[in-house]
Amino acid sequence: QVQMVESGGGLVQAGGSLRLSCTASGLTFDVYDMGWFRQAPGKEREGVSCISWNSGRTNYADSVKGRVTISRDNAKNTLYLEMGSLKPEDTAIYYCAARAASGFDYSGGYYLCPAEHEYIYWGQGTQVTVSS
Numbered sequence: 001q002v003q004m005v006e007s008g009g010g011l012v013q014a015g016g017s018l019r020l021s022c023t024a025s026g027l028t029f030d031v032y033d034m035g036w037f038r039q040a041p042g043k044e045r046e047g048v049s050c051i052s053w054n055s056g057r058t059n060y061a062d063s064v065k066g067r068v069t070i071s072r073d074n075a076k077n078t079l080y081l082e083m084g085s086l087k088p089e090d091t092a093i094y095y096c097a098a099r100a101a102s103g104f105d106y107s108g109g110y111y112l113c114p115a116e117h118e119y120i121y122w123g124q125g126t127q128v129t130v131s132s
Contacts (some may be wrong), residue, residue: 002026002121006096008084009126016086022079022123024098030054030074033099035119036081038128048094049081050113051100057111063091075080086130093125 008020020036033052039045049060049070058070069082079096098121104111 004096004123006126008130011129014130017084018096020081024077028050029077032098033101034079035097037095040082040092047113059111059113087105088130088132091130093127095125096123
């Protein structure tokens with residue numbers, strides 16, 4: 001049974017930092033591309049960042065670019081999201097997700113994150129709240 005458990009969320013002041021983690025079990029972690037998504041109250045879920053199975057490809061949403069770093073440790077079956085310079089608009093539930101490793105489309109000088117529907121395993125989410 002596949003389980004993906006996020007941790008590291010919490011309440012932080014604007015300008016602060018958080019490190020989210022997602023630990024997976026029940027799957028061969030290093031044959032999955034991974035992504036972080038978030039859903040703010042009253043809004044649709046949106047992609048935040050993605051990383052290929054071997055960390056060779058990454059991309060970020062424009063809203064977080066320059067403030068967020070995605071990484072993974074395949075030996076620990078863990079995905080990370082380092083977030084800095086947090087803003088109140090970053091407040092959301094953050095989810096990790098996995099999809100079977102495949103190529104990333106390339107356009108405009110960037111590798112594009114896979115579409116949300118391509119991810120087959122999802123965590124339960126961790127709440128991030130940024131106060132102003």
